[in-house]
Amino acid sequence: MTSPSSSVQDARRALGQRLREIRKESGLTGRELARRAGWHESKTSRLEHGKTPPSGADIHTWTEICGAVDQAPDLIATARGIDGQYVEWRRMEQPGLKHAQESVLPLFERTRRFRTYQSWVIPGLLQTAAYTRAVLSTVSTLRDGPDDVEGAVAVRMDRQRILRSGNHRFAMLVEEWVLRTVIGDAEIMAGQLGHLIAAASLPSVSLGVIPLGHPRGVGWPVESFTMYDDAQVNVELVSAHLTVTQPREIDEYSRAFTELGAIAVYGAPARSLITSAINVLG
Template sequence: MSSTDYQSGREALGGRLRELRTEAGLQGKDLAERLGWQRSKVSRLETGKQTATAPDLEAWALALDAPGEVADLHSRLRGLESQQRSWRRQLASGHRAVQDRYVAEYRRTSTVRGYEATVIPGLFQTPDYARHLLLANAELMQSPRDTDAAVNARMRRQEVLYEGSKMFRVLVWEGALHALVGPAEVMAGQLDRLVGLIGLPQITLGIVPLGAPLKLSPKHGFWIFDETRVVVETINSEFTLESTEDVTLYGRVWDRLDESAVHGQQARRLLGRARASLDLS
């Protein structure tokens, strides 16, 4: 596992520990006293400067009278283990832990290039669209349904879109605009959301039209973070690729897809066409 990927996961775990403590109404010093720890250990765990052990996590949850959180915390810790992350293991306690890790990842990133072929990117999803998507995925993966918490975490991830220091260049295959993830009214709201993002200075949204000449087939979605690592999701796993060759290859794929994409007013027209095709009666 890469150091940056590992650190993002560790920070997400620390954020969850801090959240549990504050929900219990305790200061860090109070929890340290209950556990018999130095205050600095509580701080290091919450800020991701130290990796918690499984016994640390169990002690933390029990000290807060929250034994039901032990399984979720252990699942988050296991998610730090490998660069190829099995969705089955990541989702053992639900979707929220994964979404929290994404929040930490995007906060650490300055520039993002992404491409999605089948769904609207999570960064741009409305709560209703995200809810339908996460429910369907929970059913497929037979994972716990912590949907509301996962949706809230996904919406927190979107806060980075409005940080002026970041840049997001995102491509979407037109077919994703027509894939009915939810009812027509949900899709209409999602398409309206995309229209509202066009023109924001920190976001470049391109749509690859169905009839566009292509230099390569659309293939699968992927995300390039700071031109140093690529994240690819498959049905059963998530991969992080960091070799120069892999990052360069995916950058070249993105560039070629971008050459076939439309932006601005042309992208708005495709969004309008997708919306007009919905049965809103």
């Protein structure tokens, strides 16, 4: 797998290349542009090589000096889109957990094929209210966010209606250790695992469990991710939320999902692993 932040880095380099082309078309050297802009020439180099993300003011200055003001709106929109690809959880959840849950509703509604790999928790669409409450309560405490857990739980539960409506298909892969990681307490976990068995029986859902101890090759992903059709991948990092849109990287996640799916078990063997995890809870 490529580095999780490579989409952002590649996009910044592409934007820098566009700025460089605009400068060259104007006949200016990097030094002359820097002199007219009133900044050090090293800043021009950093912007053109994607090492420093340009601000809106930087882009306005650049295009004005180069006689390409008409390109400024498109360049600024591109820069803002890159900023949105890598978003720290604290920033995303600053308006509240409920807002964060609501913000993805349009994406869920337009997606037809979901592919999810979870190495941390049960996939959100298959969670019980009690399990979700325990997860989000921990998130709220760790990130010192607004106390709107109940509202966020309600939004997530309502979102699960897409499991039973519309032309949606869900392929879910979870590591067996997710089944054995107690979230909340034993009662909450037992209820969640029982619900998981029921949810896996839905016609729209395919659930695979990757058994503990299964031999693996090199380079398996450790980050949880969800693929929305072939248009976008959302990756859950420890500190941030990453959106991948480059076709090349989406293909890499697709291959990783296929390879992980090949070592998972389904149907009765998967239910057996879930039941075993319930029995351990006593």
